[in-house]
Amino acid sequence: MNENGGDAGASGRDDATDPLAGEDLYRVLGPDGSPLPDATVPDLSDEEFRAIYRDLVVTRRFDERAVSLQRQGRIGTYAPCAGQEGSAVGSTHALADRDLISYQYREHGAVVVRDLLSEYLPYWMGHESGTEAIADGNVFPLNIGIAAHLPHAVGAAWAFDYRDEDRVVAAHFGDGATSEGDFHEAMNFAGVFDTPTLFCCHNNGWAISIPESRQTASDTFARKATAYGFDGVRVDGMDPLASYAVTREAAERARGGAESDAVPDPSETDDAPRPSLVEFVEYRFGAHTTADDPSAYRDPDDVEPWRALDPLDRMEAFLRETGRIDDEGVAAVHDEADDVVADAIDFAESVEPDPADMFEHAYAELPPEVRRQRDELLAAVEEHGEDAFLREE
Numbered sequence: 001m002n003e004n005g006g007d008a009g010a011s012g013r014d015d016a017t018d019p020l021a022g023e024d025l026y027r028v029l030g031p032d033g034s035p036l037p038d039a040t041v042p043d044l045s046d047e048e049f050r051a052i053y054r055d056l057v058v059t060r061r062f063d064e065r066a067v068s069l070q071r072q073g074r075i076g077t078y079a080p081c082a083g084q085e086g087s088a089v090g091s092t093h094a095l096a097d098r099d100l101i102s103y104q105y106r107e108h109g110a111v112v113v114r115d116l117l118s119e120y121l122p123y124w125m126g127h128e129s130g131t132e133a134i135a136d137g138n139v140f141p142l143n144i145g146i147a148a149h150l151p152h153a154v155g156a157a158w159a160f161d162y163r164d165e166d167r168v169v170a171a172h173f174g175d176g177a178t179s180e181g182d183f184h185e186a187m188n189f190a191g192v193f194d195t196p197t198l199f200c201c202h203n204n205g206w207a208i209s210i211p212e213s214r215q216t217a218s219d220t221f222a223r224k225a226t227a228y229g230f231d232g233v234r235v236d237g238m239d240p241l242a243s244y245a246v247t248r249e250a251a252e253r254a255r256g257g258a259e260s261d262a263v264p265d266p267s268e269t270d271d272a273p274r275p276s277l278v279e280f281v282e283y284r285f286g287a288h289t290t291a292d293d294p295s296a297y298r299d300p301d302d303v304e305p306w307r308a309l310d311p312l313d314r315m316e317a318f319l320r321e322t323g324r325i326d327d328e329g330v331a332a333v334h335d336e337a338d339d340v341v342a343d344a345i346d347f348a349e350s351v352e353p354d355p356a357d358m359f360e361h362a363y364a365e366l367p368p369e370v371r372r373q374r375d376e377l378l379a380a381v382e383e384h385g386e387d388a389f390l391r392e393e
């Protein structure tokens with residue numbers, strides 16, 4: 001026991017610096033980035049480990065710049081992800097490029113792994129092209145209507161199965177989304193029809209100002225899978241390697257095999273394809289969105305303990321400790337991240353939107369009333385040019 005009454009963490013660190021100490025969840029790295037004594041480190045090449053770190057750093061840099069761009073009026077409302085990069089990046093590295101990602105609005109790391117930052121950033125500037133382009137990288141447009149994407153994600157997974165395509169769908173959503181009917185309908189359908197779906201629940205403790213304790217009376221979100229007849233697993237979502245291992249295992253199960261023994265699989269039955277629920281336990285360091293002030297509902301001091309689990313620091317420490325990166329390598333990754341994000345911003349700011357785009361993508365054929373509105377807009381642009389959009393003083 002230490003002076004705070006807790007046992008020292010398995011990493012040798014004091015529990016007081018580990019908000020997940022004592023939690024029953026899957027971990028590879030301790031808070032200080034050292035592999036835990038009994039952990040199985042995923043069998044990846046040096047390049048793959050470094051690529052995970054690089055994507056974490058790019059995602060963090062993107063996040064910092066996006067918040068700054070919003071403050072300058074250069075993008076619209078933005079949902080920061082700092083603190084949650086480990087789960088989005090680690091889980092996406094565990095998928096094949098052909099696998100589909102369907103996400104809420106905070107898992108930007110998945111888009112970074114798919115190398116789609118330039119294509120994606122225009123979305124946050126209000127350009128429809130930002131959602132259209134990422135579809136080419138097997139990423140569904142992000143979804144703000146909470147949980148509404150989950151039945152679609154299950155439908156896509158069912159279609160892959162039906163067509164005998166070896167593809168799975170990783171559907172990301174928050175703890176708050178689990179209170180929506182769509183979540184339950186999607187989980188139920190996936191369980192009954194064995195769709196190759198990975199339900200990735202990002203439990204960051206909050207749904208805007210609603211704490212986890214008011215979201216559910218279940219002791220964990222992972223447990224909810226039991227009611228639908230498949231497995232749920234809890235993982236440290238701020239540990240990129242644990243997030244990788246658990247997603248890898250879930251993807252293999254969804255494909256109808258369970259080759260990896262990295263994560264204990266309580267079912268261990270046959271090789272029938274099965275969906276899974278993965279609860280990534282994590283924390284958002286910043287505001288819900290740039291329109292939110294978290295000090296209205298949480299004590300800023302509550303955030304500090306979670307910074308000890310920063311996924312970037314842990315991955316960097318792991319790479320250093322295992323001789324996979326040095327000061328020079330770390331500096332090079334940061335320089336590259338600065339450049340990648342700066343290029344994405346330059347690209348996004350060069351997009352010249354066509355106002356008529358706002359009528360695209362919702363309907364294959366425009367209903368008469370919407371067509372009339374589009375024609376009116378086009379006529380106004382024709383007559384007044386850009387001035388058609390200026391408000392009269």
Ligand SMILES: Cc1ncc(C[n+]2csc(CCOP(=O)(O)OP(=O)(O)O)c2C)c(N)n1
Binds near residue numbers: 104145176177288
């Ligand atoms: C159907 C629906 N209801 C309410 C909202 C308003 N809303 C936006 S974000 C949010 C909280 C979602 O919390 P969670 O699923 O935990 O995701 P997080 O923001 O924490 O990543 C709510 C209620 C919405 N967008 N859609």
Ligand SMILES: [Mg+2]
Binds near residue numbers: 202203207
């Ligand atoms: Mg949440």
